[in-house]
Amino acid sequence: MTAHVHNHAALTKNQALVFGELSKAEGPLSAYTILDQLRSEGFRAPLQVYRALDKLVEFGMVHRLESLNAFVACSHKDCEAHSAAAFAICEKCGQVTELSDAKLDDRLRELAEATGFALTKSVVELRGICADCKAA
Amino acid sequence: MTAHVHNHAALTKNQALVFGELSKAEGPLSAYTILDQLRSEGFRAPLQVYRALDKLVEFGMVHRLESLNAFVACSHKDCEAHSAAAFAICEKCGQVTELSDAKLDDRLRELAEATGFALTKSVVELRGICADCKAA
DNA sequence: TACGCAATGTTATCTTATAACATGACAGCA
DNA sequence: TGCTGTCATGTTATAAGATAACATTGCGTA
Structure with missing residues (x-):
């Protein structure tokens, strides 16, 4: 599992666990899904997940999908490299594709x-x- | 209050009440805020609000703001006239501005x-x- | 050792949204 | 008139998402 390389201070235990779940997931996960998957690791309360997610989002390693109330691991090696991210969300299979587009960003800035x-x-x-x- | 004119079948009582609250509000309202404001009109349960909102969104008369979990009345006279809408949300005063931009829409379609x-x-x-x- | 700070743990609560089922209003038609 | 279909409504309960408040632990440093 070396898909992600980030130049941040090492993650704390909980942050690493949460990021691990998101990294190996096919698509976005809700905070409560992550919680359930980490109960075997000792997680007991939503806050343990939310606190880790807050940090991971702050680091740019995870994105929050507002229209799904869910989270995905950033698909870029170094998440600081890209400014804004756009997402294409399939309503059939749930797959999420992360898009980076300079023209789009420019237009948003202009607006x-x-x-x-x-x-x-x-x-x-x-x-x-x-x-x-x-x-299909 | 004739700011909005829509060529849809007349709204039902609940739809009209919910749309009325959104129309006279300064900014976006959550479903539960609307519920509280309409208790004096006999509203008792969230579903009464959510059902009306679903229809109003379907008609294009109301927009849902995903990143706020809230709703705003469409600012256009005839909401069918515009395809996609973008919103600028002030994190200080809560004001929301609805933007329509062809270039933005084009770029999203291209992507x-x-x-x-x-x-x-x-x-x-x-x-x-x-x-x-x-x-300020 | 003692202090300070950040991460963690825990309980309770709040907010947002929907499921499931019952009732009411009304139009069209035999 | 009485039947039937359909759409809006009403009601209760519960699911799903998020945060507040406070206690505890671990660890580096003065």
């Missing part, structure tokens, strides 16, 4: 600037059917 | 097409500080 809005974060989530499911 | 993704809906929510709050 914000045009109205004097100081952008801190952008949420872009495309809902639909992925190519695989469409073919 | 979807490039990966064979069949787009049904796009969620775009900009988080930051609005011009007014920045000035």
